[in-house]
Amino acid sequence: MKGPGLRAVSIDENKYPYKWRVLRWSTVVGINFFFFASYYFDIQILEGTLSASRFLGLHLADPYASFQVMLASKIVKTNLIIGLLTIGFLYLLIGGRSFCAWVCPYGLLSEIAGFFHKFVRKHGLIKLGNQTYGRETKYYFFFVSLFLSLITGYTGFEIFNPVGGLSRAIVFGPSVALFFIASMLGLEILISKRGWCRYLCPVAVPYIILGKFSPVKIKWKPENCTNCKECQKVCVVPFVLIDAVNKGIVEYVDSGECTRCGLCVDACNDAALGFEIKYLDKLI
Amino acid sequence: MMYKVIKKNMNKKKKSPLSRRSFLKGSTLSFVAGTITVGGASQYVFRADDTELLRPPGALDESTFLASCIKCGQCVQVCPPQILDLAGLSKGFAIGTPYLTPREGACLLCKGLPCVLACPTGALDHDITEGKEAEMGLAVLRSPKTCLATKSVNDIVFGLENLKTKEDRIKIISEFLPRMDDLEKKALLEKFNIEKLSDINEVNAKLVSSQMQSESDFNWFKDLVKNSKQAETSCRICLDKCPIKEEKPIVFSKTSAAHIPVFQESCVGCGVCEMECPTEDSCITIIPRLTYKEKV
Numbered sequence: 251m252k253g254p255g256l257r258a259v260s261i262d263e264n265k266y267p268y269k270w271r272v273l274r275w276s277t278v279v280g281i282n283f284f285f286f287a288s289y290y291f292d293i294q295i296l297e298g299t300l301s302a303s304r305f306l307g308l309h310l311a312d313p314y315a316s317f318q319v320m321l322a323s324k325i326v327k328t329n330l331i332i333g334l335l336t337i338g339f340l341y342l343l344i345g346g347r348s349f350c351a352w353v354c355p356y357g358l359l360s361e362i363a364g365f366f367h368k369f370v371r372k373h374g375l376i377k378l379g380n381q382t383y384g385r386e387t388k389y390y391f392f393f394v395s396l397f398l399s400l401i402t403g404y405t406g407f408e409i410f411n412p413v414g415g416l417s418r419a420i421v422f423g424p425s426v427a428l429f430f431i432a433s434m435l436g437l438e439i440l441i442s443k444r445g446w447c448r449y450l451c452p453v454a455v456p457y458i459i460l461g462k463f464s465p466v467k468i469k470w471k472p473e474n475c476t477n478c479k480e481c482q483k484v485c486v487v488p489f490v491l492i493d494a495v496n497k498g499i500v501e502y503v504d505s506g507e508c509t510r511c512g513l514c515v516d517a518c519n520d521a522a523l524g525f526e527i528k529y530l531d532k533l534i
Numbered sequence: 535m536m537y538k539v540i541k542k543n544m545n546k547k548k549k550s551p552l553s554r555r556s557f558l559k560g561s562t563l564s565f566v567a568g569t570i571t572v573g574g575a576s577q578y579v580f581r582a583d584d585t586e587l588l589r590p591p592g593a594l595d596e597s598t599f600l601a602s603c604i605k606c607g608q609c610v611q612v613c614p615p616q617i618l619d620l621a622g623l624s625k626g627f628a629i630g631t632p633y634l635t636p637r638e639g640a641c642l643l644c645k646g647l648p649c650v651l652a653c654p655t656g657a658l659d660h661d662i663t664e665g666k667e668a669e670m671g672l673a674v675l676r677s678p679k680t681c682l683a684t685k686s687v688n689d690i691v692f693g694l695e696n697l698k699t700k701e702d703r704i705k706i707i708s709e710f711l712p713r714m715d716d717l718e719k720k721a722l723l724e725k726f727n728i729e730k731l732s733d734i735n736e737v738n739a740k741l742v743s744s745q746m747q748s749e750s751d752f753n754w755f756k757d758l759v760k761n762s763k764q765a766e767t768s769c770r771i772c773l774d775k776c777p778i779k780e781e782k783p784i785v786f787s788k789t790s791a792a793h794i795p796v797f798q799e800s801c802v803g804c805g806v807c808e809m810e811c812p813t814e815d816s817c818i819t820i821i822p823r824l825t826y827k828e829k830v
Contacts, residue, residue, distance in 0.1 A: 289611050301630075302606035302654045309654055315604050319655050323602035327656040330604075403601045404627045414605055418620060418630055422607055426623040427630075 254498025255475025257520060264519045270512025274351055278358045285421050300353070300417035301408075302333060309333035310340075313456035314392070315414060318407065322399040338460060344510075346461015350447060350454055351486065351511035355420060356412045359435060360447055361486075366439045381442040383449040385489060385507065392452035412446065413453045447509075448487055462506035468514060469502050469526035470494040481514035481523060502528050587625065587633035588805065588822040590618055591641060591668035592650040592658040596823065603657040605630030609649035615642050618649065636805020636820050643668065643777045643804050666778045671803030672824040673772075673783075675795060677817045682769035686792045689769035689812045694756055696814075703752070713764045721758060725751075768793060772807035772818060799826040 284296035285303070297304045301315040311333030320326055341349060350357045370376050395407040408414055412431045419428055438445050447454070470491075481495060482488045490505040491514065515523050590609055593599045609632050610618040617639030621628045632649075634641055643665025650658040662668060678684055682692055690713070693706045714722065759765060772795055773784045783801035786793040795818075805820045 289607075297611050297652075298606045298608040298654075302604045302608065304608065304652075304654075311604070311654060315606075316655075319602055319604045323598055323655075323657075325598075325602055325656060327654070329654045329656070333654055399601075403597060405601065405603075405605070406627065408605055409623070409627065409629050414630065418605065418607055422610065422620055425620075429623070 254472060255477040255495070255522065256473050257476045257522075260476045260478065260520050262519050264516070264521075267516050270516050274511060275358065277352045278355060281353050282355050282417070282420050285417065289421050299414065299421055300355075301414045302330075308336060310337050312414070312453065313337060314453045315405070315408070315411075317396055317456075318399045318405040321396055322403050322405050338456075341457055341460045342464055343466070345464040345466035345508075346457040346459070346506050346510075347454055347508060348461070348466070348510040349457045350451075351509035354413055354453075355416045356431065357447060357486075357509075359416070359431075360438055360444050363435045363438045364443055367443045370439060376440055378441065381445070383442070383445070385449055385487070387449045388452050388455055391450060392455040395452060407452070411453065413451075444486055458506035460506070461508065461510075462504070465528045465530070466510060467502040467504065467526060467528045468508060468510070469524055469528075470500075471522050471524075472498055472501075474520045474522035476520050476522075478519070480517045480519065484513040484517045486511055486513065502526070586822070587621060587628060587631075588636060588671055588803070588820055590632050590634065590649045590658055591643060591647055591665060591670055591802070591804075592653075592660075592662045593670070594657060594659055599657050600627055600631065602655045603631045604655045606654065607632070608652040608654065609658060612648040612652045614644050614648065615639060617641060634805065636808040637816055638809070640805035640807075640809040641668075641670065642806065643802070665804070666781050666800065666802060668802040668804070669825070670805075671820045671822040672826060672829055673797045673801050673803060673805070673807055673818050673820050674824075674829070675797070675817060676819040677813075677815075678794060680813045680815075681794065681817045682812065683786060684789070684792045684794050686768040688765050688767055689771045690759055691765050692769070692812055694759060696812075707755070710759055710762075710764070715763055718758060718762050725754065769812065771810050771812060775806050775810040777804060777806055778802065801826070 281296065284293070285299060287293040288295065288297040295306060298310075300312060302309070302311040304310065309329050309332045311330050313334060316330050316334050320330070367380070371380065391407075398404075398406055409427070410430050412434055415425075415427045416431055419425060419431075434446050442449070475495065477495075479495065482491050485491055486509050487505075487507045490503050490508045493500045493505070494503055510525070512525065515525065589596075589599060590613075594602060605620075607620055607630070610616075610620060617634050618632045619634065621631050621633055623629055625631075645665075647658075647662065647665065647668075650660060650662060653660070675681060682689055690706060690710050693702065693709070697703060697706070770786070773779055773786070776783055778800065781800035783798050784795050784807070785798055787796050803820045803822070803824070808816045808818045808820050811818050
């Protein structure tokens with residue numbers, strides 16, 4: 251299908267095809283290393299895990315975990331609210347689901363599992379094609395698990411939560427709970443590429459809402475685009491690019507689902523995609 | 535005309551009885567229902583035993599604690615003696631929540647209770663500020679028969695008879711040094727040519743590093759212990775090591791011939807007595823969440 255991009259011939263040039271990936275992977279490893287270091291080397295910069303932590307003493311709390319805790323216990327604590335607001339403000343600034351791409355250790359493992367997925371498909375080891383599901387599924391997970399927390403008084407989803415589980419495993423050493431993470435990665439390799447992140451992860455839901463309003467966005471330049479669709483092949487959540495690249499009705503990738511991972515920017519050989527701060531031109 | 539249009543639409547519907555919209559609706563409903571069922575059922579599968587784990591100081595009652603713990607592990611990170619651990623998958627809903635095993639590492643009720651301060655959700659209650667306010671559980675004398683106090687045996691003498699490793703020696707020596715009287719100190723100083731016994735730790739280090747390694751010297755030390763005044767007193771180590779002994783959580787009540795430790799209401803269940811008990815399997819055990827009233 252031809253898209254609304256305007257350039258006829260690709261300039262086929264991208265000086266830094268790994269720029270954002272290298273930056274992002276180092277950020278994920280770096281942040282999780284600080285968590286690890288605070289326990290093993292007593293370097294008190296970033297203490298805790300991804301469920302809740304303190305950065306130089308300032309409380310940070312994952313919204314989904316905090317909502318579960320508040321609904322299950324019916325207790326609201328100042329420290330948790332401070333953590334929630336700090337995280338909320340931070341990700342409103344730097345782009346909602348950027349948590350998924352730039353912080354979440356499961357996101358990194360899932361990206362690596364994506365390579366295996368590609369390998370398995372390429373060599374025809376699995377007959378079944380890549381399965382896709384509704385991206386709304388994560389909202390159901392989100393609301394159902396919060397509802398269950400409210401009525402049962404347990405933060406039940408935390409048993410399966412790969413984000414908190416993996417973060418605890420990184421800091422405090424591996425446990426049997428890694429079984430869930432391993433099986434999820436297995437499913438991603440065999441059945442659905444990046445299935446958890448794309449369709450299921452309820453941890454992402456608050457970040458999606460924040461990301462909708464965040465000014466950090468991917469900008470699409472139709473005058474450079476040759477409709478090659480390389481960006482959609484690498485995108486973590488390919489549906490976010492449709493409005494821009496396929497339909498040409500928006501300039502910015504406005505969907506909150508966009509993880510700001512920069513894979514599309516790396517993949518584009520025509521300089522048609524890039525990070526921009528929306529509204530900045532209006533401010534100046 | 536109108537009729538025809540409607541009929542056309544009806545025919546269309548018949549061709550695909552399950553339209554995309556109704557399919558989505560159906561699958562969504564069944565998905566939600568399924569998740570609720572599985573979630574509800576898992577409540578019973580993963581339910582943790584309420585009295586199983588000994589929690590850090592300030593923990594709310596078990597069900598509220600499980601609900602309000604965000605499983606971040608910050609208490610484990612700040613714990614100065616590093617005795618806290620996070621529960622695993624076998625503990626069901628308690629996965630990721632902190633607990634301690636007192637025999638391996640007991641809570642020292644650190645000043646300021648850093649674990650409580652670190653808790654972001656108040657699962658460890660910020661209302662308590664001192665160790666003596668904690669209500670972790672209660673110590674009970676599990677096996678009075680093996681208790682050294684009831685047998686009027688001194689713990690250091692007992693320790694010397696039941697040495698297993700080199701570390702045991704070091705522990706015994708450092709345990710005995712502060713308990714010596716003046717005559718015994720003098721004898722020790724002369725034997726090892728030490729000038730002053732001002733700093734116990736220094737002497738301890740000296741003994742452990744050099745002289746005490748030889749068997750003859752250690753045998754001399756054994757005799758010193760056996761003939762000391764200390765050897766005549768019976769074991770009091772649970773009270774001596776108790777971090778809140780000013781509150782008198784342990785009282786030695788006299789039975790016919792010996793003394794037996796009786797745990798009082800002020801015991802918070804930190805587990806130091808269980809950790810320090812010199813008998814092979816600690817004769818004291820902490821029962822998590824137990825209160826004095828329940829016990830009586």
